Amino acid sequence: GENVEQHPSTLSVQEGDSAVIKCTYSDSASNYFPWYKQELGKRPQLIIDIRSNVGEKKDQRIAVTLNKTAKHFSLHITETQPEDSAVYFCAAITQGGSEKLVFGKGTKLTVNP
Amino acid sequence: EAGVAQSPRYKIIEKRQSVAFWCNPISGHATLYWYQQILGQGPKLLIQFQNNGVVDDSQLPKDRFSAERLKGVDSTLKIQPAKLEDSAVYLCASSPRGTTDTQYFGPGTRLTVL
Numbered sequence: 001g002e003n004v005e006q007h008p009s010t011l012s013v014q015e016g017d018s019a020v021i022k023c024t025y026s027d028s029a030s031n032y033f034p035w036y037k038q039e040l041g042k043r044p045q046l047i048i049d050i051r052s053n054v055g056e057k058k059d060q061r062i063a064v065t066l067n068k069t070a071k072h073f074s075l076h077i078t079e080t081q082p083e084d085s086a087v088y089f090c091a092a093i094t095q096g097g098s099e100k101l102v103f104g105k106g107t108k109l110t111v112n113p
Numbered sequence: 114e115a116g117v118a119q120s121p122r123y124k125i126i127e128k129r130q131s132v133a134f135w136c137n138p139i140s141g142h143a144t145l146y147w148y149q150q151i152l153g154q155g156p157k158l159l160i161q162f163q164n165n166g167v168v169d170d171s172q173l174p175k176d177r178f179s180a181e182r183l184k185g186v187d188s189t190l191k192i193q194p195a196k197l198e199d200s201a202v203y204l205c206a207s208s209p210r211g212t213t214d215t216q217y218f219g220p221g222t223r224l225t226v227l
């Protein structure tokens with residue numbers, strides 16, 4: 001089945017710096033890659049997603065890149081702010097049998113003022 | 114638009130007891146998911162319904178977990194009997210059609226098994 005590896009597990013940056021979180025996946029048939037943000041004690045919320053027919057997608061300070069050949073995708077946050085502090089999860093669709101989302105283990109991002 | 118509702122928010126039980134969680138998805142959403150999120154890990158899919166039919170339950174421990182979605186709307190997840198390792202947050206999510214639509218999560222139920 002699908003396996004999603006996420007790195008790093010923790011990331012600390014200064015306010016205004018950029019943050020990059022990387023994920024790799026194993027199922028070459030995967031075609032949908034969402035990123036979720038989960039603040040402490042709250043529900044995961046979708047922040048951006050990308051499908052396999054594009055290589056990059058941007059939404060204000062957030063961008064996601066996808067390299068299908070290497071089977072990895074990354075989340076880029078520019079001009080980080082303290083409110084970006086949260087746990088970020090990447091996920092990929094597994095195509096084996098029924099489609100389902102497989103999540104990475106998460107990256108705890110801390111933005112220091 | 115109302116979000117995904119779950120209850121209870123917190124539950125503490127002794128091992129070998131039973132517990133049930135309830136989920137009300139966003140109105141009109143065909144697909145409903147139950148995830149288990151153990152502390153420090155990403156959500157893991159337990160079961161996925163399309164309307165009132167099961168699409169995937171391959172990771173549901175069927176000897177102790179059961180779930181149903183009556184009339185294709187609300188859903189309940191039950192654990193009987195509970196084990197210590199079932200301590201986790203149980204998240205319900207829904208999406209308009211299928212897995213590649215945005216999944217909207219509920220607030221979760223935090224279960225502690227003593």
